[in-house]
Amino acid sequence: MSDVDKLALSPYRWVVLVVAMLAAFIGSYAQFQLPPLAYKLIPAMHISSSQFAALMGGPMTGSIFICLLGGILADRYGVKNVVTVGLVLEVIGCTFRFATMSFWPFFFLTVLCGIASALLTSNLAKLFGAWFPMEQLGTIIGIYMISPSLAMFTGTATTALFPSMASAFITSGVICLVILVAWVALAKNKPDGAPDMPVMPATKYLGVAVKSSGVWLASFAILLAWAAIMTFNDFLPNALHAVRGISPVEAGIIGSLVTLGGAFGSWLGPVICNRVGTMKPFLIVCSLLAAAGLMWAWQMPVGAPIIIGLMLTGFFMNATGGPILSLPMLLPEIGPVYAGSAGGIIATMMVLGAVLVPTFIITPLAGTNMIMMFGLAALSFALSVIPVLFLKELGRKALEAKARQGGEGISD
Known part of the structure; x- marks a missing residue:
């Protein structure tokens, strides 16, 4: 077993996996809060069904522009720093949706809800590859991908239980803030003692x-x-x-x-x-x-x-x-x-x-x-x-x- 493989067996790798799954959860959860609220959002914002579909695709639309940049920046500055910025933007997007009831501001905030997930998707191999043996990498990424699926189910199943749209959106913002704190406190780019990657343009x-x-x-x-x-x-x-x-x-x-x-x-x-x-x-x-x-x-x-x-x-x-x-x-x-x-x-x-x-x-x-x-x-x-x-x-x-x-x- 190589030195890299030995380092990858650090028990802390499971903590990194858990906080990464939390970071992936909130974007999909916030996105799938919208379908149960469609009957309220569409008349409240005076939008068409196609515009509502655009809101549903907002996080993915933002991903088009951020995935490649996120990968390049993570190579240069590390996955933790890049995803931290994404989570800060997600807190803003998730929370302040309650404050706007017109299409374009709401769409912009919805785009922000998917930033951290897009940055993580770009860097899954880089992050988990530093912690887990190469032969386990596909399995670990597969486990990680359970989180967005559960988030879709949770968002769809629970949002209608909130007393108002504002309370639902503020709750997602609070959850995102908690996840941001957990990510900053617990996430690490690599095991202690692992060599630093070379810094290049x-x-x-x-x-x-x-x-x-x-x-x-x-x-x-x-x-x-x-x-x-x-x-x-x-x-x-x-x-x-x-x-x-x-x-x-x-x-x-x-x-x-x-x-x-x-x-x-x-x-x-x-x-x-x-x-x-x-x-x-x-x-x-x-x-x-x-x-x-x-x-x-x-x-x-x-x-x-x-x-x-x-x-x-x-x-x-x-x-x-x-x-x-x-x-x-x-x-x-x-x-x-x-x-x-x-x-x-x-x-x-x-x-x-x-x-x-x-x-x-x-x-x-x-x-x-x-x-x-x-x-x-x-x-x-x-x-x-x-x-x-x-x-x-x-x-x-x-x-x-x-x-x-x-x-x-x-x-x-």
Whole structure:
């Protein structure tokens, strides 16, 4: 075991994981406070349904502009400092939504609610790679990704219990402030005694990351996957109601099963990938099964078949995220020095896929035809296999073989 691996076994690594999960929780929680309040917000702010949809996408819209910058700055100044700034902005965004009832100020504050989550997503491989052994990195990122899923559920399930919108928003601000204090007090960039990373101009970090073919292959794979995921999640409840004739309440409950299955996929997917030992075959199989689920699961008979089908679809869709987001630390040309910038590129492409592809490609082509809509989403997920085919094999078995060979290169 290398010195880095020994340092990564510090028990404090679990504290770092917990505070990172807390930092990831609040952004999604604040975002998913909005759906239960739609019936109040839309008339109060005099906005259209499309404008409300823009509010829901506000945190992700902000991520487009912050992910890459966050990765570069984290390489230069450390993950803790960068995420701290993001959490300060999130406290402002979460809390002061209560003070405005017009679209653009509310939209701006909603964008701030997702800043810290975007900065963390850019730097997951860099942060966790400093604390955990490389072969566990995908699993740890998968565990981390459970937090946003739980936040979505909690925000949706509890917000209607508050006596007013103001009390709901102020509460999210208070929670965010507590998380900020916990992050500042407990988060660390690396174990005590670990070597400091070299300090270089920001352009140097980005320049190395941009030249990595592995970074771009991972970026296009996750872009295509998230285009499919967001299309399916956004339109599934409506499709179940409009096409399958399921009541709106039941359609919402059934549609939420995809998120529940996704939480298990985020957690268990990387565990299975590590147990199998080969990353590329795992990603390919999960992507193809996810594509099949996108196409057919929602059309299954109501009852046990559709419940199982949608949960499995969510599982396979989310099982690929942890391994792909762990790649910056695993790519030999990137590693811990450039992982922030590389992660920023991958996270930016992920958000672009989630926002732009459904908006400007899939929905214009499909219109109101839900069979075509989900067929195009399935095609997008299936196409994500193509860049995966050209990635280097960086699973557990390949890493162990590299260690046995004394650090020699990993073959394709």
